Amino acid sequence: MENNGHEHVIEVTDLRRVYGGGFEAVSGISFSVRRGEIFALLGTNGAGKTSTVELLEGLAPPAGGRIRVLGHDPYTERALVRPRTGVMLQEGGFPSELTVAETARMWAGCVSGARPPAEVLALVGLESKAGIRVKQLSGGQRRRLDLALALLGDPEVLFLDEPSTGLDAEGRRDTWELVGALRDRGTTVLLTTHYLEEAENLADRLAIMHEGRIAVTGTPAEVTATQPSRISFELPEGYFVGDLPPLGELGVTGHETDGRTVRLRTRELQRSATGLLLWAERARVELRRLDVRSASLEEAFLGIAEDASAGRATGTTTKEYAA
Amino acid sequence: MSTVVKGAALTTPLSRMTALARAELTLLGRTRGALVAALFVPLVLPVSVRSAAREMDLAEAGLNTGTLVLPAAVGFSLLFAVYSVLVGSFVVRREELVLKRLRTGELRDVEILAGSALPAALTGLVQCLLLAAGCSVLLDLSAPSAPHLAVLGLLLGLVLCAALAAATASFTRTGESAQVTPMPLLLVSMMGSGMFVPLELLPDRVASVCELLPLTPVVTLVRGGWTGDLSGAEALGAVATAVAWTVLAVFAVRRWFRWEPRR
Numbered sequence: 001m002e003n004n005g006h007e008h009v010i011e012v013t014d015l016r017r018v019y020g021g022g023f024e025a026v027s028g029i030s031f032s033v034r035r036g037e038i039f040a041l042l043g044t045n046g047a048g049k050t051s052t053v054e055l056l057e058g059l060a061p062p063a064g065g066r067i068r069v070l071g072h073d074p075y076t077e078r079a080l081v082r083p084r085t086g087v088m089l090q091e092g093g094f095p096s097e098l099t100v101a102e103t104a105r106m107w108a109g110c111v112s113g114a115r116p117p118a119e120v121l122a123l124v125g126l127e128s129k130a131g132i133r134v135k136q137l138s139g140g141q142r143r144r145l146d147l148a149l150a151l152l153g154d155p156e157v158l159f160l161d162e163p164s165t166g167l168d169a170e171g172r173r174d175t176w177e178l179v180g181a182l183r184d185r186g187t188t189v190l191l192t193t194h195y196l197e198e199a200e201n202l203a204d205r206l207a208i209m210h211e212g213r214i215a216v217t218g219t220p221a222e223v224t225a226t227q228p229s230r231i232s233f234e235l236p237e238g239y240f241v242g243d244l245p246p247l248g249e250l251g252v253t254g255h256e257t258d259g260r261t262v263r264l265r266t267r268e269l270q271r272s273a274t275g276l277l278l279w280a281e282r283a284r285v286e287l288r289r290l291d292v293r294s295a296s297l298e299e300a301f302l303g304i305a306e307d308a309s310a311g312r313a314t315g316t317t318t319k320e321y322a323a
Numbered sequence: 324m325s326t327v328v329k330g331a332a333l334t335t336p337l338s339r340m341t342a343l344a345r346a347e348l349t350l351l352g353r354t355r356g357a358l359v360a361a362l363f364v365p366l367v368l369p370v371s372v373r374s375a376a377r378e379m380d381l382a383e384a385g386l387n388t389g390t391l392v393l394p395a396a397v398g399f400s401l402l403f404a405v406y407s408v409l410v411g412s413f414v415v416r417r418e419e420l421v422l423k424r425l426r427t428g429e430l431r432d433v434e435i436l437a438g439s440a441l442p443a444a445l446t447g448l449v450q451c452l453l454l455a456a457g458c459s460v461l462l463d464l465s466a467p468s469a470p471h472l473a474v475l476g477l478l479l480g481l482v483l484c485a486a487l488a489a490a491t492a493s494f495t496r497t498g499e500s501a502q503v504t505p506m507p508l509l510l511v512s513m514m515g516s517g518m519f520v521p522l523e524l525l526p527d528r529v530a531s532v533c534e535l536l537p538l539t540p541v542v543t544l545v546r547g548g549w550t551g552d553l554s555g556a557e558a559l560g561a562v563a564t565a566v567a568w569t570v571l572a573v574f575a576v577r578r579w580f581r582w583e584p585r586r
Contacts, residue, residue, distance in 0.1 A: 057427050058427075059423070059426060059427065078431075079429075079431075082428060082429045083333055083334075083429055087427035087428070089420070089423065089424055089427065091420055092419075092420060092424070093419065093420035093421050093422075093423055093424025093425075094419070094421060094424065095346065095350050095416065095419060095421055096419060097349075097350055097353045097354070098346060098349060098350060102346060102349060103346075105342070105345075105346075106342050106343060106345065106346035107342075107428070108342070109334070109338060109339065109341065109342020109343070109345070110334060110339045110342050110343065110425075110428050110429055110430050111334065111428065111429065112332065112333040112334050112429060113332065113333075
């Protein structure tokens with residue numbers, strides 16, 4: 001009952017967002033995030049990630065569907081939700097003429113139970129920049145200031161829209177460590193990213209969005225498991241796919257050819273690769289540009305984008321085998 | 324089950340607006356151009372009103388130089404130190420995505436606008452008090468005979484100008500256009516709201532139209548506060564006009580105010 005509401009800190013059902021011009025940015029998505037979980041929304045630009053997060057933050061009412069954050073509607077019951085959430089927008093939003101310390105002090109005055117501003121600035125490594133005007137900060141430093149302000153009120157739920165965009169490798173690592181530590185203390189985190197590495201490293205569960213819908217959701221391992229492993233190589237002149245051993249017997253579930261390049265999909269990578277290489281050895285054929293790779297989040301991600309455009313591709317033949 | 328409540332005290336609208344207003348005050352101090360216009364124009368323009376006054380038959384309207392210049396000065400202060408400054412700051416904060424960022428927090432929409440407007444409104448208030456003191460000394464202005472009307476007029480004027488500024492910002496896209504969009508109200512008010520020429524000296528038909536302009540009730544109430552010539556009905560009419568404009572401006576803000584830039 002009520003416990004359920006606490007277990008699922010964020011619940012989204014059939015969520016839709018339509019902009020003024022009639023463009024539907026979010027087309028009926030559902031997911032839920034449990035307490036103390038890091039949930040990542042992955043997707044290419046324009047997939048609808050930010051449009052979704054803005055609705056969860058309560059910045060706009062949805063065109064359809066239902067959102068519950070900590071058991072409340074974030075738009076109509078904002079006074080109940082806001083003191084318990086922290087938000088980092090995709091892009092800053094600080095007066096350029098204020099110093100870092102002044103900005104933090106202003107936010108602290110608007111946040112219930114705010115920690116001392118100096119403490120959160122130190123947390124993101126900005127303590128030495130306290131006296132600097134915001135306009136003089138680098139893009140990465142601005143992202144860190146934004147993160148510091150999102151953490152001011154020790155929020156139960158944290159919304160991070162592309163938290164590490166614009167950060168260098170070290171800054172990204174630091175941010176991951178910080179967000180991981182927050183999760184360990186029980187903070188629920190919803191973040192968007194287009195860095196697959198970020199989702200793989202941080203997220204307990206994730207959803208890949210494409211054109212306003214959720215294409216696939218689950219733990220990184222589950223999402224990866226939805227994807228086949230891949231083998232690709234070039235056949236020498238005079239050889240054709242028909243010359244290969246029967247692909248179904250090698251455990252291959254599908255293949256594509258593009259000129260001389262052959263791509264195989266398989267769920268039994270070792271068996272397929274062994275069969276292929278043994279054939280090549282016997283036939284004394286050199287497979288140029290041989291590439292054997294296990295399924296990864298990247299494959300899943302690219303696979304989803306590919307699936308969407310597969311129908312439009314020309315010059316590529318695709319064949320699926322029954323499982 | 325247990326309700327999760329944070330141990331720490333919640334913020335109040337007042338505490339939030341104070342924090343925001345403090346930051347806006349700092350920003351106002353750092354925006355040199357706006358500051359100069361806000362502080363000096365309302366001090367300089369009354370001088371030209373005073374020279375214009377020499378051409379007028381003030382006695383016929385029951386006025387003297389002081390009761391002509393002071394209400395005009397209050398009007399200038401409201402227009403330049405409050406209205407124009409706020410149009411610019413609302414638009415710039417929107418462009419910088421500050422308004423959007425503020426809306427993700429605990430501040431409610433009305434608190435964001437009111438808190439941002441507070442420093443300019445205070446500047447206007449202090450400026451008007453200084454102008455009143457200055458006019459009393461330099462223009463031999465006697466003490467106001469109905470001070471409550473003057474105070475009421477000034478307070479209505481501050482709220483009205485803040486609301487009109489937010490309404491104007493609704494139709495202003497960029498910081499550059501914020502230099503232009505306040506012009507219509509500035510010009511109309513200076514011409515028609517009894518600042519350069521008291522309504523008493525205008526033809527009746529023109530005067531009755533001018534009475535309905537946004538800033539006329541403010542000028543009328545402040546002037547009436549000093550002369551004591553305002554009847555109860557006239558005062559009530561002026562208050563009603565000012566309130567009506569404020570309501571209209573608030574309606575426009577609720578309907579059209581944009582919290583983030585167009586993309």
